[in-house]
Each structure stands twice: as C-alpha cells, then as structure tokens.
Amino acid sequence: MKIFNLIKVAATVAVMTALAAGTATAADKVSMGFIYVGPKDDYGYNQAHSEGCAGVQKLDWVSAVEEASVPETTAVEEAMRDMIEQNGATVLFPTSFGYFNPHILKLAKDYPKVQFFHCGGMWHEGLPVNVGSYFGYIDEAEYVAGIVAAETSKSKKLGFIAAKPIPQVLRNINSYTLGARSVVPTATVQVIFTGDWSLPVKEAESANSLIDQGVDVLTCHVDSPKVIVTTAEKRGIMCTGYHANQSVLAPKGYLTGAEWNWSKVYMDYADWVHSGKSLMDGTIPHLIRGGLKEGFCKVSPYGPLVSDQAKADADAAKAKFMAGTMVIYKGPISDNTGKVVIPDGTELKQTDIELEKMNYLVAGVLGSTGS
Amino acid sequence: MTPPMGAAPTEPPLTNWRALVESFVIPTGAVLVALLIFGGFCGLAGASPFSVYHSIYRAAFGSWYAFQNTLIRAAPIMLCALCTALPMRLGMVMIGNEGALVIGGLGTVLVGAYWVSAPHYVALTAMALAGMVAGGLWIMAVGAMKIYRGVNEVISSLLMNYIAIAILNHLVNGPMHDPSSLNKPSSYPVPEANALGNIPGSRVHFGLVYGIAACLITWGLIEHTSFGFKVRMIGGNLRAARMAGLAVGKISLLVCFLAGAAAGLAGMAEVAAVQGCANESLAAGYGYAGILVAFVGRQHGLGVLLVSILLGGILASGGMLQRQNHLSDATVLVFQGIVFLVILYSESLYGRFKIFQTRAA
Numbered sequence: 001m002k003i004f005n006l007i008k009v010a011a012t013v014a015v016m017t018a019l020a021a022g023t024a025t026a027a028d029k030v031s032m033g034f035i036y037v038g039p040k041d042d043y044g045y046n047q048a049h050s051e052g053c054a055g056v057q058k059l060d061w062v063s064a065v066e067e068a069s070v071p072e073t074t075a076v077e078e079a080m081r082d083m084i085e086q087n088g089a090t091v092l093f094p095t096s097f098g099y100f101n102p103h104i105l106k107l108a109k110d111y112p113k114v115q116f117f118h119c120g121g122m123w124h125e126g127l128p129v130n131v132g133s134y135f136g137y138i139d140e141a142e143y144v145a146g147i148v149a150a151e152t153s154k155s156k157k158l159g160f161i162a163a164k165p166i167p168q169v170l171r172n173i174n175s176y177t178l179g180a181r182s183v184v185p186t187a188t189v190q191v192i193f194t195g196d197w198s199l200p201v202k203e204a205e206s207a208n209s210l211i212d213q214g215v216d217v218l219t220c221h222v223d224s225p226k227v228i229v230t231t232a233e234k235r236g237i238m239c240t241g242y243h244a245n246q247s248v249l250a251p252k253g254y255l256t257g258a259e260w261n262w263s264k265v266y267m268d269y270a271d272w273v274h275s276g277k278s279l280m281d282g283t284i285p286h287l288i289r290g291g292l293k294e295g296f297c298k299v300s301p302y303g304p305l306v307s308d309q310a311k312a313d314a315d316a317a318k319a320k321f322m323a324g325t326m327v328i329y330k331g332p333i334s335d336n337t338g339k340v341v342i343p344d345g346t347e348l349k350q351t352d353i354e355l356e357k358m359n360y361l362v363a364g365v366l367g368s369t370g371s
Numbered sequence: 372m373t374p375p376m377g378a379a380p381t382e383p384p385l386t387n388w389r390a391l392v393e394s395f396v397i398p399t400g401a402v403l404v405a406l407l408i409f410g411g412f413c414g415l416a417g418a419s420p421f422s423v424y425h426s427i428y429r430a431a432f433g434s435w436y437a438f439q440n441t442l443i444r445a446a447p448i449m450l451c452a453l454c455t456a457l458p459m460r461l462g463m464v465m466i467g468n469e470g471a472l473v474i475g476g477l478g479t480v481l482v483g484a485y486w487v488s489a490p491h492y493v494a495l496t497a498m499a500l501a502g503m504v505a506g507g508l509w510i511m512a513v514g515a516m517k518i519y520r521g522v523n524e525v526i527s528s529l530l531m532n533y534i535a536i537a538i539l540n541h542l543v544n545g546p547m548h549d550p551s552s553l554n555k556p557s558s559y560p561v562p563e564a565n566a567l568g569n570i571p572g573s574r575v576h577f578g579l580v581y582g583i584a585a586c587l588i589t590w591g592l593i594e595h596t597s598f599g600f601k602v603r604m605i606g607g608n609l610r611a612a613r614m615a616g617l618a619v620g621k622i623s624l625l626v627c628f629l630a631g632a633a634a635g636l637a638g639m640a641e642v643a644a645v646q647g648c649a650n651e652s653l654a655a656g657y658g659y660a661g662i663l664v665a666f667v668g669r670q671h672g673l674g675v676l677l678v679s680i681l682l683g684g685i686l687a688s689g690g691m692l693q694r695q696n697h698l699s700d701a702t703v704l705v706f707q708g709i710v711f712l713v714i715l716y717s718e719s720l721y722g723r724f725k726i727f728q729t730r731a732a
C-alpha cells in the first residue's frame with residue numbers, strides 16, 4: 001500500500017509540473033497534431049510526413065505532437081480526439097489515406113472549430129468545411145527518376161514493385177516509364193503488384209525475382225521502400241527511391257529518387273493558421289496541390305553511378321517542370337495492350353481530373369492491372 | 372459425501388475463500404510485476420516510470436472520457452476472443468478469428484449495402500444475422516475439416532485467414548467495387564441511416580453491448596448448462612465422450628459455428644458502426660489480438676470479458692505514451708507483451724502457495 005501511495009504522489013507531482021510548464025507557453029502557439037499509420041522511421045511514407053512535422057516544429061510558435069502506428073480504425077478517431085481534448089490541438093494532420101472516410105469526416109463534425117488537413121486530395125463540395133486536402137504530383141519526380149534509371153541501366157530492364165493497381169500508383173509507374181522511354185525508347189519496366197502497402201517479405205521476394213530476370217534498376221511504390229532498396233544494394237544492382245531519401249541504405253546503388261517535401265507544405269499551413277486564416281472562412285483553400293515547381297516534392301541528389309549525360313537529361317526535364325512547360329501525358333499514348341488511351345493532339349496537364357481515374361499501364365510496362 | 376452416479380463431478384465449493392483470494396491475488400500480482408518490469412524498460416528508454424504509470428492510468432481508466440476509449444477498443448477484441456475461446460473448450464486451437472471477422476463483415480455488406488430500403492432495426496438485425504451466419508459457416512468449415520477429415524485446425528484456420536482477406540480484396544476490387552472509392556478500393560457503403568449507433572450518453576458503439584452479451588452467454592452456456600458440460604467433456608477426454616455416446620461431431624460443429632458467429636458479429640459492428648463499408652481496414656488485427664485474449668482469459672467467458680478490457684486499456688494508453696512520455700510507438704507492444712507473458716506465467720503458480728491451500732479439517 002505504501003509503495004502505491006508513493007507512486008501516486010510522485011506521479012501527481014511529475015504531471016503537475018509538466019502541466020504547469022505546458023500551459024505557461026502554450027498561449028498563442030499554433031497547436032498541431034500529426035498521426036501516421038506506420039512507424040516514423042520507416043524510410044518511407046510515414047517518415048516523409050514525420051520529417052514534415054519536424055520542419056514545422058522548428059518554428060517557435062508551433063507546438064506539435066505526433067502519434068505513430070495508428071491503424072485506420074476507431075484507433076485513429078480516438079487519437080484525433082485525444083490530441084484535441086488533451087493536447088489542445090487545433091490543427092490536425094492525420095496523414096494516412098484511409099483515415100479520411102469515415103474517420104476524419106466523423107471527427108470533423110464533432111469538432112467544427114478544429115481544422116483537419118488530409119493527404120490525398122479527397123475533399124469536395126458538401127463535405128465539412130473544416131476539412132482540407134493536399135496532395136502532390138510526385139509523378140513528376142518519378143518521370144525524372146525514370147530518365148536517370150534508363151540511362152544508367154545496362155540491361156535497359158527496369159523493375160517496379162507496387163502495392164496496388166490504384167490510380168495513384170499507376171500514375172507513378174506510367175510517369176516513370178514515360179520518363180525512361182523519353183531517353184531510351186527500348187527500355188521496359190517490369191511491374192509486380194504485391195497487393196498491400198506493407199508486405200516486407202513479399203517485397204523482398206519480388207525484388208529478388210525481378211533481379212533474377214535481369215532487371216538492374218529497381219524502384220517501388222509501397223509504404224516503406226527499405227527492404228527493396230537494401231535487397232537491390234545487396235544483390236549489387238541499382239535503385240531509385242520513393243517517399244523519402246533512402247541513399248543511406250544503398251550508398252553505392254542509389255541513383256536518385258522521388259521524395260515528398262511535406263515540411264514546405266506544413267510550413268505554409270502553419271503560416272496561414274498563425275496569421276488568422278482558416279478553412280472555415282475560406283481563406284485557406286480546401287484543395288492544395290503541387291509538383292516540383294510548387295515544392296511539394298523533390299528529386300534526391302544523384303548517386304555516384306549517375307553519368308554526366310544522365311544528369312544533364314534529368315536536369316533538363318526538371319528545369320521544364322520548374323518552368324511549368326512540361327506535360328507528361330501528351331498524346332499519342334497507348335497502353336501496353338496497344339489501345340490508344342490518350343489520342344494524338346490531346347494534352348492532359350497535371351491538374352487534369354482525367355488523370356486521377358487512371359486505370360491502364362502505358363506501353364513499355366510489362367505487367368497488368370489485374371482487375 | 373460422494374455424489375450420486377451420473378451427476379456432475381464436484382466443483383470446488385464457492386465457500387472456499389482461500390481459493391477465491393488466490394484467484395484474485397495471483398492475476399493482480401502478475402499485473403503489478405508486469406508494471407514493475409515495464410517501468411524498468413521505460414526507465415532504460417529514458418522516461419520516468421512513475422510518469423508512465425500515471426499516463427497509462429490517465430489514458431485508459433482515469434476518467435469516463437478515457438474509459439470510453441478503452442471500451443471502444445475492447446469491443447471487437449472481446450467478440451474475436453470468443454472465436455478462439457469456445458473451440459478451445461473442445462480441445463481445438465482455432466486461430467481463424469481474423470478471417471471470420473472479415474467474412475462476417477462481407478456478409479454484413481451483402482445485406483446492408485444492397486438492401487438499402489430496409490427499415491432501421493430490420494436492417495440491423497438482418498446485417499447482424501448475415502455477419503454471424505457468414506462468420507459461423509467459415510469457422511464451421513474448419514471444424515468440419517478437422518472432425519471428418521482430420522485436418523489440423525491450427526494450420527487450416529490460419530490459412531483460412533489469408534483466403535478470407537484475398538476474397539475481401541477480390542470483392543472490393545471487383546464485383547462489390549464502389550467506383551467512387553478510387554484510391555482505397557471499397558465496397559458500396561451501408562447507408563448512414565442504417566448504421567449501428569452509439570450507446571446513449573457515450574461515444575462507444577453498440578458492438579460493446581454485443582460483446583458483453585456474447586461473453587455472458589458463453590459463460591452461461593459453457594459453465595452452467597448440460598450442453599456446456601458435454602462440450603467440456605469432449606475437451607477433457609474425446610474418447611470418453613464418444614464412449615458415453617455424445618454426438619461429438621454435431622456438438623463440435625455447433626460450437627465452431629457459435630465461435631465464428633462471434634467473430635462475424637465483430638465484423639458486422641466494424642462495418643455497420645465504424646467503417647461504413649468493407650475494405651482492407653477490416654483486417655486490422657483484432658482477430659490476432661483475440662487469440663491472445665482467449666488464452667490469457669483462460670478460455671472462460673468472464674475471463675475474456677475482463678482481459679479484453681485490460682487489453683483495450685493497454686492499447687488506449689499507447690497514444691499517451693507517445694505524446695506525453697515521448698516513447699516510441701512500439702512501446703505499447705512491449706507493454707502488452709510483458710503483461711500477457713507474466714499473466715500466462717502466473718498460471719503455473721496456482722496451488723504453489725501454502726497460504727491459499729485449504730487445510731484438512
């Protein structure tokens with residue numbers, strides 16, 4: 001019993017001092033909460049967002065809390081609620097795609113004064129006004145990575161390990177392929193769909209089987225590219241990264257990669273909220289999107305194996321993206337069954353809603369969407 | 372006095388207060404020991420153990436607000452745990468909970484999303500029945516393979532989980548696919564008017580009521596009916612049960628059906644109260660958590676009920692440990708692992724302490 005009382009006293013003292021320290025400075029800070037579906041150090045999707053959080057935490061008028069490995073169930077609803085009720089968060093970034101419907105929408109109705117920003121671009125008219133969406137055209141960075149991959153590859157066989165055949169993923173595969181074939185028209189991209197976002201064993205098996213088939217540059221669209229990048233390095237082939245910078249995992253073979261730059265996006269939001277703007281009065285737009293030019297994503301620094309020629313071609317494409325003159329989806333483009341999907345003379349700009357329904361693989365991709 | 376022939380074997384009389392105290396002291400002691408070990412772990416990770424204890428208490432049980440978080444998390448785990456606990460009483464180790472939940476969820480959608488004109492309570496009843504029948508048949512199939520073909524139920528029920536998830540993925544990408552769910556393939560939604568609501572005055576959905584009811588029914592059925600006695604007899608000695616003329620096959624299939632129905636009902640609540648449709652989020656690991664709970668709860672209806680709430684509390688504290696104590700997201704798994712290991716170990720201590728032994732009169 002005595003020990004129990006002691007514990008209670010000690011705990012109360014500790015918490016009271018913590019609370020006192022907390023309330024003294026929290027007055028005019030922007031209080032933010034970040035929620036991730038996986039660990040913060042996954043070298044992938046979640047790390048990219050956590051790096052964004054670390055970016056805004058540097059601002060001394062922002063206080064931010066984080067919670068990692070929160071599944072897309074009632075768990076995320078409770079995590080959001082706790083951040084609002086216990087940490088006083090007024091701005092939330094629940095980052096996993098599957099958090100949106102129904103979890104964010106549910107909480108947004110319960111807390112109309114809290115602003116919810118979701119990564120994925122799903123907001124539309126009629127949904128709660130305190131919800132906003134942001135997303136990046138990272139396929140622009142994939143296009144540049146495709147150029148580097150094709151020019152550096154010796155076999156001209158590239159490999160792409162992807163989670164699911166959904167529009168977002170197909171767009172990355174297609175842009176990567178179009179980039180590769182813009183410099184090496186004979187290059188092919190063999191794709192394998194693993195079926196889910198985080199299946200390390202299957203990802204390693206896929207990587208090995210692609211390498212056995214003669215692929216010498218691997219890339220991927222899964223939550224954590226770690227296993228694929230390390231497998232590529234171990235087997236002595238090259239790779240390009242995704243989500244975050246994985247060059248430390250493959251110092252020899254890492255060529256470049258398509259990275260998110262969420263700290264820029266989160267800083268913008270923080271600035272807006274700090275200056276009194278809000279989603280509710282319409283001073284913060286509900287949908288924000290951007291690519292390389294807007295700083296939503298970036299291309300990893302080139303690795304040691306990239307030739308000067310490849311660098312020059314990649315930089316030229318990047319410069320066109322930065323100038324806003326580059327159109328990836330410019331007809332004629334046919335899919336890998338020979339059907340024309342974008343006719344000659346048609347240009348689909350990045351913002352075109354048509355691209356968000358993508359359900360094909362372009363010519364040069366070996367594989368099928370499967371359903 | 373010797374009991375007359377044919378009567379149930381004598382249970383230890385409830386007036387045996389020493390045994391009662393023992394069954395209270397040992398689990399409580401186990402939780403305290405687990406807290407001590409976990410405190411040491413947190414100390415090594417750079418957080419004050421006392422502040423960690425306070426966080427856990429505050430996040431899981433400290434207030435009605437926090438306790439609701441615990442209950443929300445406990446609800447599906449409770450139902451899933453019964454899916455292992457019930458067949459365990461027959462001597463079967465069934466770990467197909469995750470699959471039964473997924474299939475139950477699919478059954479629910481089949482009714483809820485397609486029969487949209489049904490009145491609220493009719494729809495809910497139909498969805499619950501559909502979920503239970505779907506999950507029940509799923510686990511009954513495993514039971515049938517075991518009873519009539521001798522297929523090892525541990526392996527087959529585990530593999531059935533993968534099949535269930537594959538069926539889910541196929542259906543939400545194909546025949547059931549709602550074209551508006553582009554980047555997260557989902558089934559057509561259950562209309563909001565037919566959603567399973569919250570218990571009045573709380574934010575806990577009615578799945579919790581289903582869970583508690585199912586645990587109580589299990590307790591009554593297994594411990595206090597002649598059917599339950601037959602089940603325990605099969606689990607105790609299969610050959611003796613056969614010799615005694617029990618319909619082993621029928622009883623076993625029925626128990627497997629009830630087990631699957633419990634997990635299927637969890638799937639129904641996930642679809643009707645939480646997700647609103649079927650998609651990959653159904654397979655969120657509740658089934659696997661249920662296996663653990665069934666073992667720690669000693670396959671007993673009431674044990675499952677209590678342990679589910681304990682696990683709900685542990686899971687509910689995970690967020691606070693990250694936000695308040697700056698521990699990593701895996702800390703809560705370490706805590707869960709330590710608590711369950713110590714509790715399981717503590718079972719070997721029953722009867723070891725002299726003080727709890729009834730002295731010969």
